[in-house]
Amino acid sequence: MRIKSAQFKLAATDPSSFPKDPRPQISFMGRSNVGKSSLLNSLLGVKGLARTSSTPGRTQTINFFLINEDYYFVDLPGYGYAKTSKENRRAWGQLIERYLAERPQLVLSILLVDARHEPTPLDLQMKSWLQHYGLPFLVVSTKVDKLSANEKNKSQKLACTALGIDQIVSYSSVTREGAGQVWEIIDSHIAQYG
Numbered sequence: 228m229r230i231k232s233a234q235f236k237l238a239a240t241d242p243s244s245f246p247k248d249p250r251p252q253i254s255f256m257g258r259s260n261v262g263k264s265s266l267l268n269s270l271l272g273v274k275g276l277a278r279t280s281s282t283p284g285r286t287q288t289i290n291f292f293l294i295n296e297d298y299y300f301v302d303l304p305g306y307g308y309a310k311t312s313k314e315n316r317r318a319w320g321q322l323i324e325r326y327l328a329e330r331p332q333l334v335l336s337i338l339l340v341d342a343r344h345e346p347t348p349l350d351l352q353m354k355s356w357l358q359h360y361g362l363p364f365l366v367v368s369t370k371v372d373k374l375s376a377n378e379k380n381k382s383q384k385l386a387c388t389a390l391g392i393d394q395i396v397s398y399s400s401v402t403r404e405g406a407g408q409v410w411e412i413i414d415s416h417i418a419q420y421g
Contacts, residue, residue, distance in 0.1 A: 257339030259305030
């Protein structure tokens, strides 16, 4: 995929501010500190488009990025971040749920899990939620550059078993390993959007 343009469009704090146009959307989700912003910047080849931080839980809105004027990448708030109020976590959860349940333009959700750790109960819950609503999704295992080849294979098998799925794409925001695979899957879902 050739990126001609990638621009931040808006940060939504409630469903009324979601884009109304019919362009397809690809959402990115995962626990806080899984590397969502780094993956987005790496996939697009644009430094600093999605803001990265060493502080987990930085993304507190649903952020829409318009790519090639054709489709949106949608960065959802990270879940599982302990250092925020229960009220904040509940509000983010409701916002994410409304977004996922009410977006006919959503063609693919990309669930990120950290290759260095077994998928968390919240990862399993998110995957079950996506399945329950019949939403197409892809699981991407991040930070694989921090593992040896042997550790990476073990991590992938463990995650597939824990999540009950057959395929996980290994990804490194540093080396861009897995970028071609992720783009291939994104492209095929955009192409099917009618």
